[in-house]
Structure formats: structure tokens, C-alpha cells
Amino acid sequence: MPGNFYSVRCPDCENEQVVFGKAASEVVCAVCGNTLVRPTGGKATIEGDVLETVEQR
Template structure:
């Protein structure tokens, strides 16, 4: 499931929280409970300010016993 994480600042308490970009449910702020992200059929809609994007990493190594082809 490819996707990115976003650091979002809460508009009420200014808490910074990591949120998955394809959130399947409403994401509340861990401090005050304000909605930070609302799900859609694809990407989530962010209510707070997006501060940073943490892009998914491409797999560069293999785990013992797994093949290169995925």
C-alpha cells in the first residue's frame, strides 16, 4: 500500500502530528481532538497546516529468503 505520511499542525492547539495521506477514517488531534484529516475516496483532506511530507521509501535490500522479484 504505497502512500506518504504528512506532518500536520493542529489549527487549535498547534500540536504537530503525523497523518497517513490516504487515511480511511477521520483523524483527530491527539491533544485536543480537533479533526486533522477527513477521508475521501483517495487522498485525505487535511484541516491543519501541512508542515512536512515523509515520502515512502523504495525497498533497496532484501530479507533473507525473499526473492528480488515482487
């Protein structure tokens, strides 16, 4: 399954978290519970600020 992992910063609490770019389920911030990633059936919509690509496949 090709896809990239991204380091994303939460817009509410500034927490940094690694997420998958093609997430199949909603990903929330581990600290405040804000939604960071929403699935779309393909490439996910990233709600937070993308800081860098952690692993590229």
C-alpha cells in the first residue's frame, strides 16, 4: 500500500503527531482530541499544519 507518513501540528494545542496520508479512519489529536485527518476514500484531507514528510513510499 503506497502512501506517505506526515508530521502534522495540531492547530489548537501545537502537538506534533505522525499521520498516514491515506488514512481510512478519522485521526484525532492525542492531546486535545481535535480532528487532524479526515478520510475521503483516497488521499485523506489533513486539517492540521503539515511540517514534513516523515517517510515517503
